[in-house]
Amino acid sequence: MSTDQRVLLCDVCQKRHLSKSAEEYCPQCEEALCRECRDHHKLSKLLKSHQTITVDKYNKLPSFIKQISQNCQEHDCFLEFYCKSHDALCCKLCLISGHKKCKETIFIEDFLKPLTGHQSAALDNIETVLQDLKNNICSAIKDRNRNMTEIRDQKRVIGEQIKEKRKDINTLLDHLEEDILQKVSTLEKTNCREIEEIVTKLEDEKEKVDGIQKEVESVKLFASNLQIFMGTKAFQGSISTNEINVQQIYDNGSLNNVTMKCTFNEKLEGFIKHIKTFGDVEIDNSEKHVSFSWKGDISAQIFKPKSVAKSIETINVRLGHRINITRESISGCAISESGHMLFLQAHRNSMMKYAPNGEFISESRINLKAGRIGYDLAVIDSNTVAVSSGKTYPQHIYLIDMGSTNTSQVLQLGDYCCGLSYSNDSFICCTYHNGIKIYDRSHSNVRILPNSPNAVDHTYVASNANRIFHTNWRDDSVVCYDFSGQAVGWNFITVYYVFRLGSKTTSFRNFR
Incomplete structure (x- = not known):
């Protein structure tokens, strides 16, 4: 029987070579029933507990819901259980024969809220996430429209400023006025067009959410428990x-x-003969006036298999992707929040950017004035990456804007810095003379990590919110510290695995 057809024939009657229109559908039996067969179905001792729905309601279900089978293909029994360990549906016989030792099995009926009529906690969360998506999209659309109005108002204000300024100068500046007004108009049109494109994308996503919401509503009203369970996935x-x-x-x-703003030439108030431009118009798009709220948790679902911690002996390393950098002496690498890969050539004042698929994007200088700088990278946020200078002057950390590749800030350390990491609003640096040093973002608080080695030049460090991991080629060790400097858990490994990064080989070993 086709699960997508609108007019259903009674399956029981068809087995008797009769053609009768079906009035109801039984998800457990996976059969359409005419009025007479429906009555027999309800009177049967074995089948009277089955919950049937009308054909009209059945046809309103999403097609993938109707295609979900209710019965075990191996034992031809009703699927009533779900095994988290195997991510599989089970019937009673499956549970006995193949899942005796599985601790993470649940009864599908228990997954549903009692007395709510085909409504599960996971489906509730689906609706919450959908509503979050819709609210966030609507907020974004409203904000983009507001921003377009704001830009147009700013254009008007700037035009008035220009005209007011124009009263104080002679006709020699007419063509300069025309240039800057044209620039304002071009920037306004360009940015409004880009915003309109974003609004269109957001409206498309909103339409998708509306479609899913309708399907969810149909599932809530008309789908069987198992269909809800699998449909949620x-x-x-x-x-x-x-x-x-x-x-x-x-x-x-x-x-x-x-935002757009206009800055006037300082010489406008001076000698007119020295004025070459009427002013300038700048775009600032770094600030957001809208924020997203996610109340639902789409990741917190029962379908996620329970993760089991692996020992290092069971971990196998395989090549995921090869990036052809065509450079030597790669000393630093990092992955941005957007998935872009960043690489440094040691002391070459050069940072390379690659797309997630390995395609080369750009190569830029870290600092136009600096010489042989650049050793390691640390991602600060979605827009900023920090670069350590290594054992060369100046003894700085450079904060680079990943979009424009401009240096947004320079931190003076007073010491050489090789390995670099960033956590808890602090820079963790492998220095030449003072071991591992920790600098806060404002550079007002600097401290040396207790118990760290004095000689940590040409070594690397990684960190998260609670731990600092230091690799030291001098004794082939990896040491885990907390932020107070105490060694945590393990502190020594013996050589088993070797990885090569550029011309530098780093040894990693099995934990003792």
């Missing part, structure tokens, strides 16, 4: 894609607030 995939698309629009700066 399918909904999660669709919603995750919508959520990623919307979040990417947020993360890539498309919702940054765009």
Whole structure:
């Protein structure tokens, strides 16, 4: 029987070579029933507990829900259980024969809320996430429209400023006035067009969310328990894609607030003969006036298999992707929040940027004035990466804007810095003369990590919110510290694995 057809024939009657229109559908039996067969179905002792739905309601279910089988293909029994360990549905016989030792099995009925009528906690969360998506999209659309109005108002204000200034100068500046007004108009049109494109993308995502919401509503009203259970898993995939698309629009700066402002030439008040430009118009799109709220947790679902910690002996390393850098002496690498890969050539004042697929994007100088700098990288946020200078002057850390590749800030250390990491709003630096030093973002608080070696030049460090991991080629060790300097858990490894980064080989070993 086709699960997508609108007019269903009674399956029981068809087995008797009769053609009768079906009035109801039994998800457990996976059969359409005419009025007479439905009555027999309800009177049967074995089948009277089955919950049937009308054909009209059945046809309103999403097609993938209707295609979910209710019975075990191996034992032809009703699927009533779910095994988290194997991520599989089970019937009673499956549970006995193949899942005796599985501790993470649940009864599907227990997954549903009691007395709520085909409504599960996971489906509730699906609706919450969908509503979050819709609210965030609507907020973003409203904010983009506000920003367009704001830019147009700013254009008007700037025009008035220009005209007011124009009263104080002679006709020699007419063509300069025309130039700057044209620039304002071009920037306004360009940025408004970009915002309109973002609004269109957001409206497309909103339409997708509306479609999923309708399907969820149909599932809540008409689907069987198992269909809800498996449908939830399918909904999660669709919603995750919508959520990623919307979040990417947020993360890539498309919702940054765009403003225009005009700065006049300082010589405008001086000698007119020295004025070459009427002024300038700048765009600032670094600030967001909208924020996203995610109340639902699309990742917190029962379908995620329980993760089991692996010992290092069971971990196998395989090549995921090869990036052809065509450079020597690569001393630093990092992955940005957007997935772009950043590489440094040791002391070459050069940073290379590659796309997640390995495609070369750009190569830029870290600092136009500096000489042989550059050793290690640390990602600060979605827009900023920090670069250590290594054993060369000046003894700085450079904060680089990943979009423009301009240096946004320079931190003076007073010491050479090789390995570099960033956590808890602090820089963790492998210095030449003072071991591992920790600098806060404002550079007002500097301290040496207790118990760290004095000689940590040409070594590397990594960190998270609670731990600092230091690799030392002098004694082939990796030491884990907390931020107070205490060694935590383990502190020595013996050589088993060797990885090569550029011309530098680093040895990693099995934990003792």
